[in-house]
Amino acid sequence: MIGKPxxxxxxxxxxxxxxxxxxxEPHRGPxxxxxxxxxxxxxxQEVDHVTPVELASWIVxxxxxxxxxxxxxxxxxxxxxxxGAENVPLAGLAEYPLLPGEKIVLYSGGGIHAAQGWMLLxxxxxxxxxxxxxGLNGWTDEVLYPEPSASDDPREKARFERATAMATFFGGQAxxxxxxxxxxxxxxxxxxxPVAGPAIPVAPRGKKRExx
Amino acid sequence: xxxxxxxxxxxGDEMSLLIAFVIGIGFGFFLERAGFGSARKLVSQFYLDDMxxxxxxxxxxxxxxxxxxxxxxxxxxxxxxxxxVPTYLGPQILGGLLLGVGFVVGGxxxxxxxxxxxxxxxxxxxxxxGIFAGTIVYGESYxxxxxxxxxxxRGALTLPEAFNLPWGVVxxxxxxxxxxxxxxxxLIERRVGGAK
Amino acid sequence: xxxxxPSPGDSPYMNPYLAGVGLGLVLLAAFVLMGRGLGASGxxxxxxxxxxxxxxxxxxxxxxxxQGYLSDGTHPLKAWLVFEVLGxxxxxxxxxxLAGRVRLSVEKGPRVSNGPRLAxxxxxxxxxxxxxxxxxxxxxxxxxxxxxxxxxxxxxxxLMVFVGGYATAYFMRWQWR
Numbered sequence: 001m002i003g004k005p006x007x008x009x010x011x012x013x014x015x016x017x018x019x020x021x022x023x024x025e026p027h028r029g030p031x032x033x034x035x036x037x038x039x040x041x042x043x044x045q046e047v048d049h050v051t052p053v054e055l056a057s058w059i060v061x062x063x064x065x066x067x068x069x070x071x072x073x074x075x076x077x078x079x080x081x082x083x084g085a086e087n088v089p090l091a092g093l094a095e096y097p098l099l100p101g102e103k104i105v106l107y108s109g110g111g112i113h114a115a116q117g118w119m120l121l122x123x124x125x126x127x128x129x130x131x132x133x134x135g136l137n138g139w140t141d142e143v144l145y146p147e148p149s150a151s152d153d154p155r156e157k158a159r160f161e162r163a164t165a166m167a168t169f170f171g172g173q174a175x176x177x178x179x180x181x182x183x184x185x186x187x188x189x190x191x192x193x194p195v196a197g198p199a200i201p202v203a204p205r206g207k208k209r210e211x212x
Numbered sequence: 213x214x215x216x217x218x219x220x221x222x223x224g225d226e227m228s229l230l231i232a233f234v235i236g237i238g239f240g241f242f243l244e245r246a247g248f249g250s251a252r253k254l255v256s257q258f259y260l261d262d263m264x265x266x267x268x269x270x271x272x273x274x275x276x277x278x279x280x281x282x283x284x285x286x287x288x289x290x291x292x293x294x295x296x297v298p299t300y301l302g303p304q305i306l307g308g309l310l311l312g313v314g315f316v317v318g319g320x321x322x323x324x325x326x327x328x329x330x331x332x333x334x335x336x337x338x339x340x341x342g343i344f345a346g347t348i349v350y351g352e353s354y355x356x357x358x359x360x361x362x363x364x365x366r367g368a369l370t371l372p373e374a375f376n377l378p379w380g381v382v383x384x385x386x387x388x389x390x391x392x393x394x395x396x397x398x399l400i401e402r403r404v405g406g407a408k
Numbered sequence: 409x410x411x412x413x414p415s416p417g418d419s420p421y422m423n424p425y426l427a428g429v430g431l432g433l434v435l436l437a438a439f440v441l442m443g444r445g446l447g448a449s450g451x452x453x454x455x456x457x458x459x460x461x462x463x464x465x466x467x468x469x470x471x472x473x474x475q476g477y478l479s480d481g482t483h484p485l486k487a488w489l490v491f492e493v494l495g496x497x498x499x500x501x502x503x504x505x506l507a508g509r510v511r512l513s514v515e516k517g518p519r520v521s522n523g524p525r526l527a528x529x530x531x532x533x534x535x536x537x538x539x540x541x542x543x544x545x546x547x548x549x550x551x552x553x554x555x556x557x558x559x560x561x562x563x564x565x566x567l568m569v570f571v572g573g574y575a576t577a578y579f580m581r582w583q584w585r
Contacts, residue, residue: 007398007425010271011391017278018387022380024285065298065368099373103292127292216443229491231441236495238434239446239548243496244503246427250412251515251529253421255584258577264424269552271428272435276556279436288440295444297544297554299561304550307543308565310535312572316580318532319515321547322540323448325533326493327500332512333412334522335529342533343449347456349534350541354473361542371558382558394425 048118049131050105052139056166059083066103069093071113072136082107082132082139083170093117098126107132107139144172215289240327249327251319251335258316261405263397270390281383296368303361318342412513419507435556442488445553449540451493453477458484517584528583 050058058066059082070077070085077087088096090113098104104126106114114131121129132138141147146163149156164174214220218228246268247253256262283289315321318339320328325343328336354361372379421427438446457477460468461484468474477484504510516525540546543565545554551569554562 006423007394010425010429011394014274014278014387015391017282018274018384021278021281021285021383021387022378024281024380024383064365127290215440217441219443228442228488229486232488232491233495233498235434235438235441235446236492236497237499237502238437238495239431239492240496240499240501241503242422242427242430242434242499244500244507244509245422245430246424247421249500249504249509252412252517252584255577255580258573259581259585264421267424268428268431269547269555271425272432272552273555275429275432276435276439276552277558279432280439280556283436283440291557293443294439294557296557296559297550297561299559299564300544301561301564303542304544304561304565305568307539307541308550308568309572310539311543311546311565312569312574313576314532314535314537314539315547315569315573316532316576317583318529318536319583320529320532321448321536322452323446323496323546323548326448326496328515330497330501331504331510333515334512335514335516335525338526338529339533339536340452342530342535343452343537344456344533345530346534346537347453347541348460350538351456351460351471351473354471358472366561369560371560371563374560379558386558 048129049133051133052142053163053166055082055105055132055139056143056170060166060169066105067098068105068107069096069117071106071108071117076109080136082136090117093120094124102126103128103130105130105132107135109136111135111138140172143167144170145175147175215283216293219290219293239323240330243324243327244331248324249331249333249336251328251333254321254324255316255319256405259404260400263401266397267394270393274387274390277383277386281379296370299366299369300362300364301366302364412511412515419509431552432556435553438553439556444488445549445557446492447489447545447549447553448493448496449537449546449549450489451487452537453541454484454487454490517582519585520583525583528580 055068068082068085069088070081071088071090071093073089074087077085081087085107090108098121104121106117106121106129108114108117111131111134114135118129118131134141142163144167146160146167148160160174167174217223218231223231243249247264248268253262254265257265280289280291280294284291311321318325320336320339322343325336325339329340370379371377372382375382422430435446438444454477457468457474460471460474461478468478477487501510514522514525516522536546540549543550543561545551545562545565547569550559550562551566555566
């Protein structure tokens, strides 16, 4: 380093930037504003939700990097809830202990309460907040009682095979024919422990291995 | 702008592979520039006469850390969406020790061995073959050691969360440690290896 | 194949702080573009899993470990880290050619012959691979990327890498000094 003063100069720059960074708030500051434009963009690009099938595959894989919150009433929760969910009625959401940086997945019966909860948490500065698309209704239709596809596309067939295995895993049952009315479905499964079958095919997880 | 761009769906998987290649070029270029294609340069860190490993690594960490902090502060980068390797303290401590031993025995780490073998270092090629062998050993014994591998899961945990400190305070502390370390490392180099 | 000797035509190595800043900016680009850090060992794992699936398909199918790399429905080599490591090869070769440092040679100290050196390199690679799997990342993925994100596990890991290295250095003097 002798005769090359670049080191000390870089050190000074780093120290100055580091000192200013003392006041930074990359996570939650006391005043958080909702950026309407950003919100619109997030909603428009649908990065704000997870589909029921995605959530189901997380559960099957045993992922633990997210918190799943059920925003319905304790009675509804006791009757049925998605495995691993914590019951937090919407009114109590603002005070519910959550860590900054946690990935939070919300669901309600349909989608409205989850969307309201999503907005609330975003306004509090939580960034990784997602709602289950169509809530428990979506979960029932797509995971518990999936519908066979009318087409003969082999990829659709493979998808339905996975969906059938998944439905069994969560205590549901695939529908027999396409277009079967939702009313024909059996009632929600009893809140017994999900069938822990050893032979659950792991759904394609996309190229989501992000580690080294 | 909303970053990380990939996670906001600004481009797809095919494009991400092209970006991987371009980012890799930058990575390999600076590794080789710094002399990290040379095992002797790398292990000198552990014989105290050339601390370039520490200097390069901590300059890179400080640069990227400040970048993440400022981009997050400006609201450009959503830091929470950047992937954090989950913390498993026990396996990570043992793994770190093994890596340190492997570093001095073999002369490289995985990234630097790639830089070495592509600049013609035969020992870098032997090292890479060793990585393949070690991966098979691990893969075959995975069922036996799975419980240990997954023990002590703490999820995605950052230092500010672990010590309950504001993010900026930890950032400043890391800068202080790095700059202090650079100064100390230069003093040690001069004492042990003579003026270099 | 001889020991690597710097020749008068070689450029000196880059200032470590400047190289570090360059590396840091590349890492930052990975964060901003991809939302992930750099890596290396994962590319080796994908390659091994792919080789297994070609030469021992039944075995790969039965192994939970290999399935982690094979079950995503796409070709196992069509992975981010594989392409990144191909880039590392290209980038390092480019830099080496610029500096005149590309030579078929062995990196070692003055007191060791090629055979023991290559055996040690192979052993080191094995140890490193096992360690990197336990730690869920190597020096690039854990120490560098996780370090910049203030990941608690990464900092514990990084400390232990230096501890392990300094603890072994004395016993490896025959190879390097």
